[in-house]
Amino acid sequence: MKAGELFRGAKTRTDRCIVVAGASGGIGQPLSLLLKASPLIDELALYDVVNTPGVGADLSHISSPAKVTAFLPKEDGMKHAFTGADIVVIPAGIPRKPGMTRDDLFKINAGIVRDLVKGCAENCPNAYLLIISNPVNSTVPIAAEVLKAAKVFDPKKLFGVTTLDVVRAETFVAEITGQKNPAATTIPVIGGHSGETIVPLFSLAKPSVNIPADKLDALTNRVQFGGDEVVKAKDGAGSATLSMAYAGFRFAENVIKAVKGESGIVAPTYVYLPGVDGGDEIQKATGCDFFSVPVELGPGGAKKAINVLKDVNDYEKKLLAKCYEGLTGNISKGIEFIQNPPK
Numbered sequence: 001m002k003a004g005e006l007f008r009g010a011k012t013r014t015d016r017c018i019v020v021a022g023a024s025g026g027i028g029q030p031l032s033l034l035l036k037a038s039p040l041i042d043e044l045a046l047y048d049v050v051n052t053p054g055v056g057a058d059l060s061h062i063s064s065p066a067k068v069t070a071f072l073p074k075e076d077g078m079k080h081a082f083t084g085a086d087i088v089v090i091p092a093g094i095p096r097k098p099g100m101t102r103d104d105l106f107k108i109n110a111g112i113v114r115d116l117v118k119g120c121a122e123n124c125p126n127a128y129l130l131i132i133s134n135p136v137n138s139t140v141p142i143a144a145e146v147l148k149a150a151k152v153f154d155p156k157k158l159f160g161v162t163t164l165d166v167v168r169a170e171t172f173v174a175e176i177t178g179q180k181n182p183a184a185t186t187i188p189v190i191g192g193h194s195g196e197t198i199v200p201l202f203s204l205a206k207p208s209v210n211i212p213a214d215k216l217d218a219l220t221n222r223v224q225f226g227g228d229e230v231v232k233a234k235d236g237a238g239s240a241t242l243s244m245a246y247a248g249f250r251f252a253e254n255v256i257k258a259v260k261g262e263s264g265i266v267a268p269t270y271v272y273l274p275g276v277d278g279g280d281e282i283q284k285a286t287g288c289d290f291f292s293v294p295v296e297l298g299p300g301g302a303k304k305a306i307n308v309l310k311d312v313n314d315y316e317k318k319l320l321a322k323c324y325e326g327l328t329g330n331i332s333k334g335i336e337f338i339q340n341p342p343k
């Protein structure tokens, strides 16, 4: 199979196309599998610097409707992969090893995200961009700056994927409460996506949950540092991939459903607050331009940022104070990387 080949015989790009950039990786492959199985997608385009022809050939044998295309950088592969895409999901970049912070990934992943988002700005300026690559706290500001410089920035269409924090909160809470279906409880997790910038709001769970006081610190810590748990268990072989693929698919599916007109979809995601309705007051309260909050999704992307800050309890206020501190530095670092690029 040649890169770029349409695996199910179609000759042209179809109209509901989702690109996975980093499709051959630990997240990219299972995420692509879930997307291929989704009836909501007409074409799944795989882009990576390696192995997409093989991953594409493999996925193309699945008897679901989505056509699969696969691209490598050679022969203008990025251009062909991105042109006409509706959604680009980006899990490209290196993962952590034990002892590393997400910020340690910045050196390599910042440039990868910059270049991929440049490709999006040039070839699919209207696409919804879902950024998974770490450090999300900085890679999303990088993406915003690249899109601004190209004069195609629509803040309603740029999302940092923080769904894994929500998924973990649901799971770990259910381990305490014994609920049979963890995902049936909605738990807002806000802030950023690393350590103390991740702030779970158990007091706002719906339906409400009763967390015993002596378990609250450990539960909060587990959600904030759940990524470390996986990095340690994988022992040098990377970080969360399967749970991230589940989370990334869940968020992508929400975006697709909202774009197709389904109403009432709300999901926490890391957005540029000044560009989203309702974001200004959250920006004022947090001092952060980028922040993950529950966002109502609509046909244009982020329809409204929901201000849950006014409802948090004192315990959560203390967590938030630490979050703001860490997050502002991460955001500035991303912006600086584009505005004053390293020589």
Ligand SMILES: NC(=O)c1ccc[n+]([C@@H]2O[C@H](COP(=O)([O-])OP(=O)(O)OC[C@H]3O[C@@H](n4cnc5c(N)ncnc54)[C@H](O)[C@@H]3O)[C@@H](O)[C@H]2O)c1
Pocket: 021, 022, 023, 024, 025, 026, 027, 028, 047, 048, 049, 050, 091, 092, 093, 094, 095, 096, 105, 109, 112, 115, 116, 131, 132, 133, 134, 135, 136, 161, 162, 163, 164, 165, 193, 238, 239, 240, 241, 244
């Ligand atoms: N947002 C989250 O909640 C979350 C969760 C888990 C992991 N992550 C992050 O996702 C990223 C990927 O993790 P992984 O485990 O899949 O890593 P991986 O190394 O298994 O896969 C990354 C893939 O990206 C590809 N790649 C590298 N440079 C590229 C480029 N310029 N263009 C296209 N593809 C490129 C690689 O070839 C590889 O296939 C990491 O940065 C990780 O920290 C984020």
Ligand SMILES: O=C(O)C[C@H](O)C(=O)O
Pocket: 095, 096, 102, 134, 164, 226, 227, 228, 230, 231, 239, 240
């Ligand atoms: O922990 C990591 O580095 C990967 C990811 O951000 C996670 O939360 O699992």
